Amino acid sequence: MTQAAARDAILAVVAAIPAGRVMTYGHIALQAGLPRRARLVGKILSGLPEGSPLPWWRVVNASGAISPRGWMGHDDLQRLLLEEEGVAFSAAGRINLKLFSVTPVV
């Protein structure tokens, strides 16, 4: 599997996440046929252009929380977008994956 193919596979999985649902980095990697490549998923997403059509905000970490970006404001934006789609956050700012996550078809 080439790097370009891996990238496309990951982006395809992200693009397929339905509104109102979220998916973890690990699950995305797994679904893309790249087990244990969660960090690669983050790597790819970090390189996305501003106006990308991809629903990057539906991607959260395994804790159901929004991963810190270093670029202030983006994490808040992500939470806003998700809440707008009906995704509920706990007081601790985490999502109940049991209810909102998409499970890989493995």
Added chain:
DNA sequence: TCCTTGACGAGAT
């Protein structure tokens, strides 16, 4: 080739 980084994950405390 070695070393460091990092939008990660799971388990222990």
Added chain:
DNA sequence: CATCTCGCCAAGG
């Protein structure tokens, strides 16, 4: 729940 530790693996210097 919050923190830590350790494991993982691709990229880039």
